[in-house]
Amino acid sequence: MTGRVRWRDDALGSWLGYWFDRLRGLRTDKHQAGFGTIRSEDGNLAHPDSPVRMERAARPMAAGEKDDAGQDAAARSATGTLGKAMALLELVAMADRPLRLTDLLHRCGQPRGSLHRQLCHLVAEGLLRQRPDLSYEPGLRLLKLAHRAWSRNDVKTLARPYLSRLHDATGETVHVGILSGVEIVYIDKVESRQTVRMDSRIGRSAPAYCTGLGKAALSALPPAALDSLLSCMVFERFTANTHSSRSSLLCDLEAIRRCGYAFDREEHEKEIRCVAAPVHSVQGNLVGGLSVTGPAYRVSMEQLEAWSGAVSSAARALSDDLSVALGPDMRGF
Amino acid sequence: MTGRVRWRDDALGSWLGYWFDRLRGLRTDKHQAGFGTIRSEDGNLAHPDSPVRMERAARPMAAGEKDDAGQDAAARSATGTLGKAMALLELVAMADRPLRLTDLLHRCGQPRGSLHRQLCHLVAEGLLRQRPDLSYEPGLRLLKLAHRAWSRNDVKTLARPYLSRLHDATGETVHVGILSGVEIVYIDKVESRQTVRMDSRIGRSAPAYCTGLGKAALSALPPAALDSLLSCMVFERFTANTHSSRSSLLCDLEAIRRCGYAFDREEHEKEIRCVAAPVHSVQGNLVGGLSVTGPAYRVSMEQLEAWSGAVSSAARALSDDLSVALGPDMRGF
DNA sequence: GAAGTATATTCCATATAATGGAACAGTTGG
DNA sequence: CCAACTGTTCCATTATATGGAATATACTTC
Numbered sequence: 001m002t003g004r005v006r007w008r009d010d011a012l013g014s015w016l017g018y019w020f021d022r023l024r025g026l027r028t029d030k031h032q033a034g035f036g037t038i039r040s041e042d043g044n045l046a047h048p049d050s051p052v053r054m055e056r057a058a059r060p061m062a063a064g065e066k067d068d069a070g071q072d073a074a075a076r077s078a079t080g081t082l083g084k085a086m087a088l089l090e091l092v093a094m095a096d097r098p099l100r101l102t103d104l105l106h107r108c109g110q111p112r113g114s115l116h117r118q119l120c121h122l123v124a125e126g127l128l129r130q131r132p133d134l135s136y137e138p139g140l141r142l143l144k145l146a147h148r149a150w151s152r153n154d155v156k157t158l159a160r161p162y163l164s165r166l167h168d169a170t171g172e173t174v175h176v177g178i179l180s181g182v183e184i185v186y187i188d189k190v191e192s193r194q195t196v197r198m199d200s201r202i203g204r205s206a207p208a209y210c211t212g213l214g215k216a217a218l219s220a221l222p223p224a225a226l227d228s229l230l231s232c233m234v235f236e237r238f239t240a241n242t243h244s245s246r247s248s249l250l251c252d253l254e255a256i257r258r259c260g261y262a263f264d265r266e267e268h269e270k271e272i273r274c275v276a277a278p279v280h281s282v283q284g285n286l287v288g289g290l291s292v293t294g295p296a297y298r299v300s301m302e303q304l305e306a307w308s309g310a311v312s313s314a315a316r317a318l319s320d321d322l323s324v325a326l327g328p329d330m331r332g333f
Numbered sequence: 334m335t336g337r338v339r340w341r342d343d344a345l346g347s348w349l350g351y352w353f354d355r356l357r358g359l360r361t362d363k364h365q366a367g368f369g370t371i372r373s374e375d376g377n378l379a380h381p382d383s384p385v386r387m388e389r390a391a392r393p394m395a396a397g398e399k400d401d402a403g404q405d406a407a408a409r410s411a412t413g414t415l416g417k418a419m420a421l422l423e424l425v426a427m428a429d430r431p432l433r434l435t436d437l438l439h440r441c442g443q444p445r446g447s448l449h450r451q452l453c454h455l456v457a458e459g460l461l462r463q464r465p466d467l468s469y470e471p472g473l474r475l476l477k478l479a480h481r482a483w484s485r486n487d488v489k490t491l492a493r494p495y496l497s498r499l500h501d502a503t504g505e506t507v508h509v510g511i512l513s514g515v516e517i518v519y520i521d522k523v524e525s526r527q528t529v530r531m532d533s534r535i536g537r538s539a540p541a542y543c544t545g546l547g548k549a550a551l552s553a554l555p556p557a558a559l560d561s562l563l564s565c566m567v568f569e570r571f572t573a574n575t576h577s578s579r580s581s582l583l584c585d586l587e588a589i590r591r592c593g594y595a596f597d598r599e600e601h602e603k604e605i606r607c608v609a610a611p612v613h614s615v616q617g618n619l620v621g622g623l624s625v626t627g628p629a630y631r632v633s634m635e636q637l638e639a640w641s642g643a644v645s646s647a648a649r650a651l652s653d654d655l656s657v658a659l660g661p662d663m664r665g666f
Numbered sequence: 667g668a669a670g671t672a673t674a675t676t677c678c679a680t681a682t683a684a685t686g687g688a689a690c691a692g693t694t695g696g
Numbered sequence: 697c698c699a700a701c702t703g704t705t706c707c708a709t710t711a712t713a714t715g716g717a718a719t720a721t722a723c724t725t726c
Contacts, residue, residue, distance in 0.1 A: 081413070082458060094481060112715080113675090124412045138479075142475065144513070144518055449705090
């Protein structure tokens with residue numbers, strides 16, 4: 001074997017439930033070990049944000065760079081073939097236009113033969129679709145699978161009544177989301193009117209550090225887990241109010257922990273404010289949040305403050321429901 | 334190698350775009366060949382319906398059964414590791430409750446070691462989530478990927494104005510769907526009110542032969558493709574009006590082809606009627622439909638008849654838009 | 667319309683990762 | 697406490713993925 005860098009080593013995110021079990025020492029796992037998720041020595045997480053970056057092996061590795069052995073050994077035992085396929089799928093899905101083979105070739109630095117075969121497999125499985133012009137885009141099978149994932153989701157089901165009630169009380173759009181790595185994934189919502197697009201945000205993911213839901217969720221994490229996540233956050237600045245450093249985020253989180261709710265002070269999108277509260281099962285394997293969102297011109301910070309009580313009590317109630325539903329007794333649920 | 338049957342050979346569906354290219358002889362493909370999709374001799378499709386059946390290899394193959402060589406050779410060159418992983422994912426996703434390792438063991442007849450590793454990989458990738466009680470359910474990553482697949486979907490984007498217009502004209506729920514194998518996948522909708530569940534049907538899939546959208550789509554298929562699909566339909570009876578045979582379906586399709594629109598006469602769900610019209614790009618690589626759906630007590634067959642013109646002209650217009658968008662000139666769209 | 671360039675596809679010896687049987691460990695229940 | 701069941705780990709074998717180069721196919725450009 002040449003000393004070649006594995007192109008997928010640092011791609012892809014990892015997933016909360018998994019981390020938690022690891023962090024709580026519940027599982028020893030050999031199979032899942034490595035793939036760059038947790039560096040064994042310092043316990044840090046590698047690249048859990050999902051916009052995939054595969055460029056690493058694009059260049060043939062200049063002299064002097066050494067592919068350090070430990071990293072290599074750890075990263076080698078990845079999720080294998082599946083991991084590569086998923087990294088590729090993510091790359092196509094997260095692109096903003098259909099990509100052709102050559103485009104992908106440049107972005108992931110894999111040899112043509114391999115890449116082509118992988119794409120063929122993905123297309124045959126319906127995960128990708130190949131357009132008449134030979135470019136690739138995400139396939140319908142994803143929709144179908146996601147529908148099942150969504151319609152059977154415990155959190156969504158349990159949250160619904162609280163969402164409705166919050167919506168009735170506030171008249172604004174109400175969200176529930178789950179933390180997945182360093183991102184928050186929107187699971188369900190009830191909105192004021194047919195605003196812009198019907199369900200534009202369900203399934204959408206956004207960075208945790210700059211959204212109300214995300215910060216609420218982060219505030220509920222045990223210190224070790226939070227540390228792991230922090231170490232792999234990239235603080236991109238979306239607005240003037242976006243947290244741009246670890247310390248400013250930590251300060252905010254501390255405040256959130258004290259009062260039990262979080263604000264999004266136009267940190268992700270200009271003119272959009274929100275108040276959110278953390279939701280978590282006692283087992284700690286699921287962390288998310290509930291939020292009320294509105295446009296700045298209509299919703300003042302005072303208004304959000306006034307709603308904070310309702311939001312956090314709803315979040316607490318939902319947390320209890322969740323803990324019961326996921327509890328050891330209820331196998332099937 | 335022992336003469337053991339590969340457990341995955343007959344699992345899983347295949348996907349329309351792919352078939353079309355095959356059927357039109359556009360691609361020679363070696364990589365995608367086989368996996369039981371198209372039997373080389375008679376051109377039939379094997380098991381394109383998606384509710385997965387993996388039980389085949391559960392028994393150790395009784396004496397006398399022979400795993401015929403041709404089939405074996407064809408089926409062997411599958412989508413490989415990815416295919417197995419996806420079949421497993423589908424199995425979990427389509428189940429109606431979280432499954433534990435042993436449950437899966439019974440359903441797919443794979444050795445424990447292999448199954449366990451595959452599940453670990455799926456969990457590590459976020460495609461599955463392992464609950465505290467060690468059972469598996471579909472993971473959040475599916476939602477995230479599907480969101481991208483959905484929000485960038487050409488058909489959805491192009492269909493939206495027509496959906497709105499049809500909804501305004503009829504006041505009932507309007508759907509757009511795409512044919513994917515023998516199933517129709519709901520891509521988008523505009524609904525009358527916040528009926529039962531907000532977007533319950535987006536991403537849902539239903540059999541083509543008993544839905545208005547599905548029949549409309551089938552009617553637009555070239556004979557060869559239709560034949561292929563017919564040969565692997567299983568006519569399950571949902572209501573008294575459900576087509577229960579190939580011939581009755583064909584007869585209906587003929588009528589649909591003549592008049593340009595299809596009815597669902599409470600064939601899938603009791604008390605639900607719909608009128609639909611086919612949508613297809615000239616290239617023939619995308620087939621779907623547009624429909625107006627309503628409850629039987631409110632929407633008479635005469636009413637549907639009256640709407641048929643609007644539906645089919647909208648469908649024609651959308652078809653044109655699609656053909657342009659997918660046309661050879663517009664690379665990026 | 668021919669030569670040139672960029673792209674997609676196929677081939678095949680080799681390296682790698684999946685396989686599957688069996689042994690081990692942790693839980694439940696009588 | 698022992699049986700019966702579950703989930704996990706191990707490791708030699710074998711099937712599968714790999715990747716570089718050769719070939720085919722489209723699009724430009726002159």
